[in-house]
Amino acid sequence: MFKKKIHIENSVRRLRFNNDEMTQEQLADLVGISRQTVVAIEKYKYTPSLELAFKIALAFNKEIQEVFFINQ
Amino acid sequence: MNMNLKIRNTLAEIIGALIAMVWMWFKLNETSIMTIESVSKILAQGIGISIILIIALHIVFNILSSIITGKYEKDIDDERDKIYELYSLQLSSAIFGISLVITLILLGWFNLTINTGLIAITFSGFIASIVSLFLKIYLYRY
Numbered sequence: 001m002f003k004k005k006i007h008i009e010n011s012v013r014r015l016r017f018n019n020d021e022m023t024q025e026q027l028a029d030l031v032g033i034s035r036q037t038v039v040a041i042e043k044y045k046y047t048p049s050l051e052l053a054f055k056i057a058l059a060f061n062k063e064i065q066e067v068f069f070i071n072q
Numbered sequence: 073m074n075m076n077l078k079i080r081n082t083l084a085e086i087i088g089a090l091i092a093m094v095w096m097w098f099k100l101n102e103t104s105i106m107t108i109e110s111v112s113k114i115l116a117q118g119i120g121i122s123i124i125l126i127i128a129l130h131i132v133f134n135i136l137s138s139i140i141t142g143k144y145e146k147d148i149d150d151e152r153d154k155i156y157e158l159y160s161l162q163l164s165s166a167i168f169g170i171s172l173v174i175t176l177i178l179l180g181w182f183n184l185t186i187n188t189g190l191i192a193i194t195f196s197g198f199i200a201s202i203v204s205l206f207l208k209i210y211l212y213r214y
C-alpha cells in the first residue's frame with residue numbers, strides 16, 4: 001500500500017497571501033532558497049526536503065502538516 | 073521564454089562547449105599530419121577555449137539580462153540546484169563511461185589509432201557534458 005507513489009501538495013501560495021501578501025522573493029530570502037525554487041514548490045513541480053519543508057512551515061508559524069499534505 | 077539565471081548559465085555552458093567542439097573539429101581537419109603532439113595540443117587548446125568561453129558567456133549573458141530586466145539576480149545554490157546538478161552529473165558520467173569503454177574496445181580490438189582514440193575520448197567528454205546540460209535545462213523548465 002505504501003509503495004504507491006504519493007502526491008505531496010502544499011498551501012504555500014495561500015499562506016503567502018494570508019501573511020500580508022508575502023512575495024515569493026521574501027519567502028525565498030526567509031528560508032534561504034532561490035525564488036525559482038519557491039515557484040517550483042508552489043506549482044508542485046518540486047517536493048522539498050524534510051528540512052526545507054520544516055523551514056517553510058516555521059516561516060509561516062504553522063505545523064508542517066498544515067503546509068504540506070498528501071492528496072488522497 | 074521565461075529564462076532564469078540557472079537556465080542562462082547552463083545555456084552559456086552549452087554554447088561554450090559547442091563552439092569549442094566546432095573549433096577543435098576544424099583545427100583537426102586542417103592538420104595535414106596528425107601526430108600525437110599536434111592532436112594533443114589542439115584538444116588541450118579546445119578545452120581551454122571552452123573554459124574561457126563559458127566564463128565570458130556567463131558574464132555577457134548576465135550583463136545583458138541585467139540591462140534588459142533592469143534588476144540584479146542573486147545566484148543562490150539551494151537543495152534543488154544540488155539535486156539537479158547530481159542528476160546531470162550521473163548522466164554525464166554514464167555517457168562518458170560508456171564511450172570510454174567503447175573507445176578502449178575499438179583501440180584494443182579494432183585497430184583504432186591512438187590519435188583517433190584521444191579525439192574520441194575528448195569529444196565524448198564534451199558530448200556527455202552537453203547532453204547533461206540539456207537535462208538540467210529540462211529539469212529547470214518542466
